[in-house]
Amino acid sequence: MCKCILCNNKFDELTEEHIIPYALGNDTLKANILCKDCNSDLGSFVDCSLIDNIAIQIKRMDLKISGRGKVPNPFKQGVDAKGNKYIVNNDFKPTIINSITKDGNRFRAHASNKEELKKIVRKSLTRDGYYSEKINNVMDMIDKIEANKFKPELIYDIEINLNDYCLAILKIAYEYAYLRLGDSYLNDTRANEIKDIIRAKIDNKITANHYKNMFVNQINEEFSGIIAANNLKDICHFIMLMPTANNCIGCLISLFGDINLSYIVLVSRDQNKYTIPDPDLILIKSE
């Protein structure tokens, strides 16, 4: 029997968990540490906020990391200043989404070219019961008008929930500390605090206050040096346990070698109980 590190229940076998999500290009740092239900809950309630984060999606797009789906395109839907909607393909070419609005006998239509425009206008007039002769007149008019060509400036409205992002980082730290410090880490008071926060999120009981004091202050000069020395120009994640002040242990998680995506989680207040192992470097295979 083996014990799931999140719900503490015993199972005949556990499922494989990627400590840093597979969608971020990690296929090396993984272990059978969770039951099926906990693994699936973490995916739906915790890992998702990391995977959906726009900064992470931009990194994945740049490095063409597809994960289990497609390489993400965080800019695929945009809006211009007038509120017209656009689809943006992977080469960043915007295409307007066809639309037609009517006000009595006046109508206003948007389409990516004249043929598309004629198609939606014809459909709309037919539905309104106009005779084909009248419709053909309108089609002639469309042929004659100079279509308004322009390069739209798209506006993206981005919302990032930093709390959820931090929770996903806490999860990585908890699992990594367990993987490297062993079974005795499950009895660590700090381990249990982190685990309770993750469980509270899954049970929908979390408030922002839960995150207070979970992180070692900001990443300072010394730590940026560690990140810089270990990153291989945007192609790897870097994770390590390290002694921190007051006999504590921190877990430095540096995603994509980017200081803005790096955190140090306080994973234990009992440095003396453990041997701190070597850091891990996760290389991402380029396509």
Ligand SMILES: [Zn+2]
């Ligand atoms: Zn479980």
